[in-house]
Amino acid sequence: NAGVMQNPRHLVRRRGQEARLRCSPMKxxxxxxxxxxxxxxxxxxxxxLQKENIxxxxxxxxxxxxxxxxxxxxxxxxxxxxxxxxxAAYFCASSMGQGNTEAFFGQGTRLTVV
Amino acid sequence: xxxxxxxxxxxxxxxxxxxxxxxxxxxxxxxxxLFWYKQPPSGELVFLIRRNSFDEQNxxxxxxxxxxxxxxxxxxxxxTASQVVDSAVxxxxxxxxNTGKLIFGQGTTxxxxx
Numbered sequence: 001n002a003g004v005m006q007n008p009r010h011l012v013r014r015r016g017q018e019a020r021l022r023c024s025p026m027k028x029x030x031x032x033x034x035x036x037x038x039x040x041x042x043x044x045x046x047x048x049l050q051k052e053n054i055x056x057x058x059x060x061x062x063x064x065x066x067x068x069x070x071x072x073x074x075x076x077x078x079x080x081x082x083x084x085x086x087x088a089a090y091f092c093a094s095s096m097g098q099g100n101t102e103a104f105f106g107q108g109t110r111l112t113v114v
Numbered sequence: 115x116x117x118x119x120x121x122x123x124x125x126x127x128x129x130x131x132x133x134x135x136x137x138x139x140x141x142x143x144x145x146x147x148l149f150w151y152k153q154p155p156s157g158e159l160v161f162l163i164r165r166n167s168f169d170e171q172n173x174x175x176x177x178x179x180x181x182x183x184x185x186x187x188x189x190x191x192x193x194t195a196s197q198v199v200d201s202a203v204x205x206x207x208x209x210x211x212n213t214g215k216l217i218f219g220q221g222t223t224x225x226x227x228x
Contacts, residue, residue, distance in 0.1 A: 108158065
């Protein structure tokens, strides 16, 4: 049973380009969470999705960031027109349900904007 | 905001010393869960423990132990006889019971010197 898979592990983008980060949850998990870790900081919640629905996007920047979790395929975190300040590690976690259920984390995608 | 506070930014010890990492949390929830994660230099997040707010028993796992004090809203983590491999950033987190998102502390960087 594979764990949470994130790809790519490392992503380099020039300012103004788009970044697409993928997260395949653990088998049987229908809840996905995205977190961002800026350099030298802790992890901050971005968005919580359940299949085809955004449940909580209170941590998402208002512009340029979007997330989806389609019925088929991985969850995608999309950052348009990236800026240097978007450079961070982006972690995805999946769980079977919300609340007290343990979430399993992926290895993270390290985005560098040059 | 119902935050998680890790007051110690960095701790440096010599191998075989005991070390305690502090964590204080805020919550208005009656039921909640607390977590500790380890982030080694390789960057992934390693789950260490989950603690239910109804269970105030201290827990020991090998060289690791956790002291949950509901009266002081603290969930401290002690490593006994520290080893160089314990060098990492340690995060304390609380789960939001209604959405399942994790609220992380800022992290404590532990350096264990040989």
